[in-house]
Amino acid sequence: MSVLVVGTTALDSIKTPYSENPRLLGGSASHAAVAASFFSPVSIVGVVGSDFPEDYIKLYQNHGIDLTGLERREGQTFFWEGEYEVNMNNRQTLETVLGVIEDWLPEIPSSLREKQYVLLANCEPKLQRHILNQTQNSRFVIADTMDLWLNIARDELMALLKEIDCLVLNDSEARQLTEIDNVVVAVKKIHELGPKYVIVKKGEHGSILSTPKGLFIAPAFPITELTDPTGAGDSFVGGLIGYLASAGGEIEDHFRRAIIHGSVTASFCCQGFGLNATTQTTREAIDARVTELEALVRF
Amino acid sequence: MSVLVVGTTALDSIKTPYSENPRLLGGSASHAAVAASFFSPVSIVGVVGSDFPEDYIKLYQNHGIDLTGLERREGQTFFWEGEYEVNMNNRQTLETVLGVIEDWLPEIPSSLREKQYVLLANCEPKLQRHILNQTQNSRFVIADTMDLWLNIARDELMALLKEIDCLVLNDSEARQLTEIDNVVVAVKKIHELGPKYVIVKKGEHGSILSTPKGLFIAPAFPITELTDPTGAGDSFVGGLIGYLASAGGEIEDHFRRAIIHGSVTASFCCQGFGLNATTQTTREAIDARVTELEALVRF
Numbered sequence: 001m002s003v004l005v006v007g008t009t010a011l012d013s014i015k016t017p018y019s020e021n022p023r024l025l026g027g028s029a030s031h032a033a034v035a036a037s038f039f040s041p042v043s044i045v046g047v048v049g050s051d052f053p054e055d056y057i058k059l060y061q062n063h064g065i066d067l068t069g070l071e072r073r074e075g076q077t078f079f080w081e082g083e084y085e086v087n088m089n090n091r092q093t094l095e096t097v098l099g100v101i102e103d104w105l106p107e108i109p110s111s112l113r114e115k116q117y118v119l120l121a122n123c124e125p126k127l128q129r130h131i132l133n134q135t136q137n138s139r140f141v142i143a144d145t146m147d148l149w150l151n152i153a154r155d156e157l158m159a160l161l162k163e164i165d166c167l168v169l170n171d172s173e174a175r176q177l178t179e180i181d182n183v184v185v186a187v188k189k190i191h192e193l194g195p196k197y198v199i200v201k202k203g204e205h206g207s208i209l210s211t212p213k214g215l216f217i218a219p220a221f222p223i224t225e226l227t228d229p230t231g232a233g234d235s236f237v238g239g240l241i242g243y244l245a246s247a248g249g250e251i252e253d254h255f256r257r258a259i260i261h262g263s264v265t266a267s268f269c270c271q272g273f274g275l276n277a278t279t280q281t282t283r284e285a286i287d288a289r290v291t292e293l294e295a296l297v298r299f
Numbered sequence: 300m301s302v303l304v305v306g307t308t309a310l311d312s313i314k315t316p317y318s319e320n321p322r323l324l325g326g327s328a329s330h331a332a333v334a335a336s337f338f339s340p341v342s343i344v345g346v347v348g349s350d351f352p353e354d355y356i357k358l359y360q361n362h363g364i365d366l367t368g369l370e371r372r373e374g375q376t377f378f379w380e381g382e383y384e385v386n387m388n389n390r391q392t393l394e395t396v397l398g399v400i401e402d403w404l405p406e407i408p409s410s411l412r413e414k415q416y417v418l419l420a421n422c423e424p425k426l427q428r429h430i431l432n433q434t435q436n437s438r439f440v441i442a443d444t445m446d447l448w449l450n451i452a453r454d455e456l457m458a459l460l461k462e463i464d465c466l467v468l469n470d471s472e473a474r475q476l477t478e479i480d481n482v483v484v485a486v487k488k489i490h491e492l493g494p495k496y497v498i499v500k501k502g503e504h505g506s507i508l509s510t511p512k513g514l515f516i517a518p519a520f521p522i523t524e525l526t527d528p529t530g531a532g533d534s535f536v537g538g539l540i541g542y543l544a545s546a547g548g549e550i551e552d553h554f555r556r557a558i559i560h561g562s563v564t565a566s567f568c569c570q571g572f573g574l575n576a577t578t579q580t581t582r583e584a585i586d587a588r589v590t591e592l593e594a595l596v597r598f
Contacts, residue, residue, distance in 0.1 A: 086480075087480040088480075089480075181385075181386040181387075181388075182523055182524075182525065183503075184521045184522070184523050185523050202504065204482075205501065205504035205505075206504075206516075208521075214595070215521060215595055216595065216596070216598070217518045217521065217595050217596050218596075218598070219516045219518070219596075222483045222507075222514060222516065223483070224481055224483050224484050225481075226481065256597070256598035257598050259598075260598055294598075295513075296513070296514055296515065296516050297515070297516050297517075297518075297596060298555070299515070299517070299555035299556055299558075299559055299593075
């Protein structure tokens with residue numbers, strides 16, 4: 001079954017102490033859609049400007065991503081410039097240009113309205129709700145979010161929580177949302193806000209999935225070289241929903257392995273700038289790492 | 300087979316925003332020995348002063364701990380007073396009195412010299428080496444350490460690393476010891492310093508075991524109420540070596556389950572002040588949580 005991904009399609013300039021990487025393909029929808037494409041057919045909903053390179057259109061196409069919902073507008077593509085410190089733990093935003101994404105609230109093509117798996121990748125909650133309201137008969141809706149929206153769009157986010165099946169956020173955001181320090185307790189509180197499923201990302205420490213049947217404690221794949229973590233969270237949730245859509249059937253039956261596949265897809269993302277490493281990987285390489293990860297956690 | 304535990308035997312006064320708990324039984328050897336006692340016979344090597352309550356002697360005895368190596372001296376028992384902040388993430392040492400442990404370098408009874416599993420629980424590396432040098436025919440030696448010794452006794456610690464089978468430390472200490480940020484890479488460097496086995500503790504995020512056969516990524520048992528984390532690391536390594544000693548045979552065959560049992564024993568420790576919760580638990584309760592943890596990580 002196919003996946004609808006909405007989110008940002010961006011150009012990212014990423015600096016580290018060792019290199020500069022201008023105008024990479026970035027954005028939550030780009031990372032998530034490419035990650036999901038290893039598992040299922042994907043359609044993307046996004047907007048790019050007149051400066052968006054044709055090569056990046058080809059990159060989407062090489063991953064079989066349906067671009068019916070990718071709007072091209074006069075103006076500048078959403079642009080983000082950031083710089084990482086030596087150990088990659090901290091990053092600083094140097095510049096953000098919203099460009100054509102500012103106030104963009106599209107009508108999506110009717111062919112996209114009945115995709116059964118919907119990923120509202122990280123973007124403004126207002127935009128997430130606007131797209132969600134145009135979909136019909138969805139089997140499963142996941143929303144990713146970030147601290148920025150907790151700070152400046154909390155009401156929209158709280159409304160969104162009542163309309164989705166699954167929320168994805170990181171551990172500090174779970175604490176910020178609930179004002180509860182213990183993540184396991186915070187997750188219970190998040191269920192009360194709406195979503196039946198909650199995923200808390202903990203970066204190198206893995207993630208926690210909470211469902212009506214209880215918790216799943218998931219490991220991260222241990223990588224020894226972290227090149228660029230930008231987009232890792234988007235790759236995680238993209239791989240996850242792509243796997244869920246490929247499995248079909250009962251969500252609960254496949255969610256744990258979906259998390260593992262998302263986690264492994266994200267590990268590839270971290271090993272190159274932008275989408276460089278993700279686009280070089282294959283379903284076979286992902287499956288091999290899943291097998292490796294199984295051996296690393298068995299007891 | 301039986302376990303020899305050397306370390307501190309202390310009185311701990313522990314404050315939180317909600318309560319004060321004066322003169323609890325504490326110290327690395329106390330926590331580790333009680334944890335190990337759920338799995339194997341344990342002998343403790345330590346020193347207490349004339350102020351050490353008889354009830355705490357009885358507590359050791361109730362856990363079947365052999366006290367031949369527990370010296371009683373005139374003077375004050377090692378005393379530590381600390382205060383935790385609201386979320387338990389930060390603690391402040393309010394007072395430390397070394398008392399009778401200062402410059403204590405005992406000859407241990409000959410009956411203790413051939414215990415096959417030796418735990419050098421967290422204490423001064425000079426003391427750890429002094430005891431280790433009196434042991435013979437040990438099958439497995441684990442040392443636990445902390446940032447303090449990296450700061451003020453680095454040479455002794457580096458010498459110790461060449462004499463032990465397994466080092467246990469937390470993730471920030473692994474980074475401090477190696478000056479390498481990536482924990483997986485740091486572990487490789489620690490092997491080069493001596494120990495064939497390395498365990499990196501990550502608190503609520505679990506731990507990583509590195510052996511000649513590769514990595515094991517271990518979860519922590521998720522608890523919803525953290526009462527007092529003091530001694531959790533000692534309980535972890537105590538439970539671990541107790542389990543290893545009970546299993547016998549090849550270390551590598553049992554190390555993963557030993558980590559899991561240590562982790563679960565530590566989860567009980569966190570649920571009461573000092574040893575209050577640990578002493579209330581049973582082997583059956585520990586095994587039940589191990590089964591629960593298996594279900595939480597299976598995929």
